[in-house]
Amino acid sequence: MNHQYGYSKLFRLCAPAPLSLLIALAAFSTPAKCAQADAAIPGVQQFLNSYCNACHGAEKQKGKVRLDQLNLTKPTAGDREMLKRIGEQLTYQEMPPEDEKQPKRVSTEAVIAWIENTLGAEGERRFNSAEKLKQPGYGNYADHDTLFTPPAVRKAATPARIWRLDVESFIAKAQSWTGDKKLFIDRRTNVKPVSFPYQGPAHTFLDDAGVHGFDRSTTEMLMLETESLVKDYMGRAWTRVQKSAKGDVPKSLSLVFAEITGRNAKADELSTLVALHGKAQADLGAEEANRLAVQAIMLRPEVLFRSELGAGTPDRFGRRYLAPAELAGALGYAVNVAGPDDALTVAAAKCNPNDRAALAEVIRPYLKSDAMRDRLLRFAREYFEYPNAEEVFKDANRNDYHPTRLVEDADAFIVRILDEDRDVFRQWLTSSRYYVHGTYNYTGPKPAKIKWNNGYKDYHRNYSLPATAIGKDPAWVEMPPTERAGMLTHPAWLLAFSDNEKNQAIQRGRWVTTKLLGGFVPDAPVEVDARLPDDKTMTLREKMHVTRAELCISCHKKMDPMGLPFEQYDLFGRFRTQENAKPVVTTGAYWNKEVKDPVSYVRALAEEPKVRQVFLRHVFRFFLGRNETADDAPTLIDMDATYLKTNGSLKETVLTLLTSDSFLYRIQ
Numbered sequence: 181m182n183h184q185y186g187y188s189k190l191f192r193l194c195a196p197a198p199l200s201l202l203i204a205l206a207a208f209s210t211p212a213k214c215a216q217a218d219a220a221i222p223g224v225q226q227f228l229n230s231y232c233n234a235c236h237g238a239e240k241q242k243g244k245v246r247l248d249q250l251n252l253t254k255p256t257a258g259d260r261e262m263l264k265r266i267g268e269q270l271t272y273q274e275m276p277p278e279d280e281k282q283p284k285r286v287s288t289e290a291v292i293a294w295i296e297n298t299l300g301a302e303g304e305r306r307f308n309s310a311e312k313l314k315q316p317g318y319g320n321y322a323d324h325d326t327l328f329t330p331p332a333v334r335k336a337a338t339p340a341r342i343w344r345l346d347v348e349s350f351i352a353k354a355q356s357w358t359g360d361k362k363l364f365i366d367r368r369t370n371v372k373p374v375s376f377p378y379q380g381p382a383h384t385f386l387d388d389a390g391v392h393g394f395d396r397s398t399t400e401m402l403m404l405e406t407e408s409l410v411k412d413y414m415g416r417a418w419t420r421v422q423k424s425a426k427g428d429v430p431k432s433l434s435l436v437f438a439e440i441t442g443r444n445a446k447a448d449e450l451s452t453l454v455a456l457h458g459k460a461q462a463d464l465g466a467e468e469a470n471r472l473a474v475q476a477i478m479l480r481p482e483v484l485f486r487s488e489l490g491a492g493t494p495d496r497f498g499r500r501y502l503a504p505a506e507l508a509g510a511l512g513y514a515v516n517v518a519g520p521d522d523a524l525t526v527a528a529a530k531c532n533p534n535d536r537a538a539l540a541e542v543i544r545p546y547l548k549s550d551a552m553r554d555r556l557l558r559f560a561r562e563y564f565e566y567p568n569a570e571e572v573f574k575d576a577n578r579n580d581y582h583p584t585r586l587v588e589d590a591d592a593f594i595v596r597i598l599d600e601d602r603d604v605f606r607q608w609l610t611s612s613r614y615y616v617h618g619t620y621n622y623t624g625p626k627p628a629k630i631k632w633n634n635g636y637k638d639y640h641r642n643y644s645l646p647a648t649a650i651g652k653d654p655a656w657v658e659m660p661p662t663e664r665a666g667m668l669t670h671p672a673w674l675l676a677f678s679d680n681e682k683n684q685a686i687q688r689g690r691w692v693t694t695k696l697l698g699g700f701v702p703d704a705p706v707e708v709d710a711r712l713p714d715d716k717t718m719t720l721r722e723k724m725h726v727t728r729a730e731l732c733i734s735c736h737k738k739m740d741p742m743g744l745p746f747e748q749y750d751l752f753g754r755f756r757t758q759e760n761a762k763p764v765v766t767t768g769a770y771w772n773k774e775v776k777d778p779v780s781y782v783r784a785l786a787e788e789p790k791v792r793q794v795f796l797r798h799v800f801r802f803f804l805g806r807n808e809t810a811d812d813a814p815t816l817i818d819m820d821a822t823y824l825k826t827n828g829s830l831k832e833t834v835l836t837l838l839t840s841d842s843f844l845y846r847i848q
Contacts, residue, residue: 220294221252227291231276231283243731252298260299267295271312272321274702277734285323316384316391319797319807320700326810328793334814335497337845343389343486343805345513348558350484352518357440358412364405383694385562385798389805403479410475418470430454433473441482442525443505453477486513490846499845504529507844511543514803514838516551517558536839543838547831553598556830559802560594560608563695564667569675574752581752583675585617586642590672596656603828605795609666609786612659616643618652642671644755663755665779666786668692668746671753678751682720686727686736689743696785697770698794701738719759721747741769745778793820796833803837815842 228247234240237248247266250259269275270288313321345353351364380391421439425431433453437445445453453473461469477483486509490500502510508528512520520528527542546552561567569583592615597607619639640650643659650657659665667673677684677691693699704710712723721744727736745768750756757764766777775781785791796819800808808816815837822836823829837843 218253220290224252224291224294227283227287255298263295264299267292267299272318272700272702274734278737313809314390314807315381316388316807317381318700319801320694320698320794322808322810324698324790324793327797327808327813327816328820329813330817331810331813333497334841335499336812336815336841337497337499337847338488338804338806338842340489340846340848341389342393342481343488344392345484345486346387346392346517348517349513349519353483354409354412356518358409358416360412360416363409363412383565383691385559385802385805387802387805406475406478409478410471413474413478414471418474429457432470433457433477436474437477440477441480442509442520443482486510488846494847497847499841499847501533501844502846504531506846507531507533510843511546511838514834515543515546515549515555517555518551533844540835540839543835547835552831553595556598556834557591557594559799560598561591562802563798564590564608564673565691566590566667566670566672566676568677569672572675572678573680575680583672585639586670586672586675586753589615589617590667590670592654593667593670598830601829601831604830605792605823606786606828607666609668609782611666612661612664614643614657614659614664614670615654616640616645616650616657617654619647619650641754642752662777662779665782668782669749669778671749674746674749674753677746678753681751683747683749683751685720685724685743685747686739687743688746689739689741692742692770692785693738695798696791696794697742698790698797699738701735704735717760719747719762719764721765744768745775745781748778792823796820796823799830799834800837800842803834804842812842815840 228250233248235242236245238246245262247262250262252259255263270292276282312318355361355363380386380388421432421435425435430450434445434450437450437453453476456476457469457473460472464472481487486506488502488506488510490506491503492500494500501507505525505528508520508525511528512518512524524542524546531539531542533539567587569587572583574581593611593613594608596613596615597604597611600607617639619637638647640647643649643657644663645657645659664670674683674688677688690701693701712720712726715723724736724740724744727733727740745766747759747764748755748766750759768775768781770781770785773784775784793816796816797808800812800816800819818840819833819836823833826832
């Protein structure tokens with residue numbers, strides 16, 4: 181693997197910071213005026229001397245990077261580019277390396293602040309670390325210890341925002357308006373082809389408020405979609421509306437407005453619609469006037485966007501509670517993809533947000549609903565990423581290959597544990613009780629009748645089970661405890677991180693690092709040759725020796741040891757003990773702890789308090805639609821306490837989140 185990292189692997193920090201450096205930089209903890217920035221230069225230079233120049237100075241230039249010649253007083257264009265790279269490395273904690281002495285965070289943040297100020301003062305595009313950390317995929321860069329340390333002041337809040345509806349939410353609402361459960365769904369493929377742009381970065385939750393805000397292109401897409409929506413509505417629902425309104429146009433439009441927007445129309449809004457209807461009727465006739473008026477309602481911003489701006493007088497931190505309608509929407513979409521029902525809307529209007537116990541009682545019944553189960557299943561699907569197995573191509577003649585059934589098995593596994601709602605995270609990682617579709621080659625007394633809910637021929641092989649272990653119908657099967665434990669050894673998850681020819685041990689390791697360990701792995705530079713040797717006699721572990729090269733190891737040490745234990749399974753997710761007639765080596769490591777096999781590995785991970793907390797950080801991101809910040813520490817601490825107190829109830833933990841300051845307050 182020929183890695184040419186250039187500036188992306190900048191420097192290696194080697195020495196501890198002296199106390200004088202911390203004192204010198206402590207006074208410069210935020211961007212300041214140019215004079216203050218100049219005064220901080222000696223401290224920044226001392227930081228570089230102490231941490232950088234031993235590996236990137238006159239005698240040694242690791243990665244062909246030299247920092248001792250930077251002009252900090254009057255940086256050139258090249259110096260400014262280098263400062264930006266340094267700021268990125270420090271912000272994303274790529275340097276110093278994990279095996280080197282780490283500087284105090286306060287001194288690192290002071291240097292980052294100086295870099296931001298310097299780049300801004302010279303008219304460059306400012307390197308804004310705070311904004312970067314808000315983006316999907318960068319949440320783990322927030323300091324974990326800070327997030328679980330009680331702050332001096334509790335001031336959690338979510339920035340005021342306009343959040344575009346999730347595609348699933350828009351479909352669910354449209355289907356409820358029309359009564360057409362197949363609206364926007366291809367009847368042959370069950371695909372939902374709504375054309376809204378809705379794709380975030382890989383390995384992140386889809387519904388992120390920062391990515392999916394208000395934009396012109398989405399509005400234009402909505403205008404296209406409303407053509408078919410209005411047609412369906414007029415054919416299925418308009419007669420019902422007119423009958424209820426007894427043919428009265430203003431009343432008809434008022435009913436449609438309330439049904440579609442979730443609120444009553446204001447007098448001026450209704451008069452505008454009536455005027456539009458009247459003009460269209462005079463020009464185009466009654467039928468077209470009805471259609472245009474309904475379409476005008478469907479094009480209102482609240483149909484596609486959630487407004488969460490807050491209302492009332494700000495507190496001393498500038499926070500305002502969600503307005504009643506905003507609260508109903510926020511809670512409704514948290515527990516149901518279709519949004520709030522009438523009962524929740526009424527309850528939110530009466531609720532005192534300061535009475536968290538009363539609010540919890542309003543929400544608690546919804547936690548037991550099928551809609552909430554679906555929400556939590558969606559969280560698990562996006563968190564574990566196992567549905568990606570359906571996108572992985574395998575040569576048809578290699579084996580009977582039907583990943584859709586394995587994903588369905590995994591869904592059932594997830595839902596069973598959700599319904600039990602005890603020790604959920606540990607069970608997801610360690611339970612050996614799998615749901616398994618039946619098999620066509622049933623070996624019982626009668627031939628199996630092929631049904632849709634059966635598996636396919638030799639289905640037992642996907643789980644490395646004997647043919648007699650499963651029958652013709654789906655069943656719960658206790659897997660051999662030394663072979664399977666939880667989602668990370670489930671065939672669906674293993675397939676999701678494989679390709680046509682091999683396992684993706686590196687990507688499996690990346691998943692463990694980012695989703696369980698709370699670590700981060702930078703994207704590989706575009707110039708990297710990421711190919712492994714094409715030697716059919718070598719095992720995958722042997723081929724991956726190239727990732728130990730000097731220019732590769734700084735990233736791959738965060739992935740390879742965490743992913744290689746799953747080499748216990750082949751590229752179809754089947755348990756094995758040999759690869760290419762060689763014994764499979766399943767050792768690995770995390771946090772400098774050695775592991776010997778995948779089952780003991782996932783069980784050890786499930787016992788780590790930090791791993792549990794990292795999982796809860798992902799729960800936070802899913803339901804809040806944003807990354808957590810230091811101000812959210814009280815919420816995360818409360819979630820963790822609830823999880824432990826309730827014996828691992830995920831629903832009660834989510835309830836704590838939904839009644840937290842982070843969820844209820846908005847700040848400009």
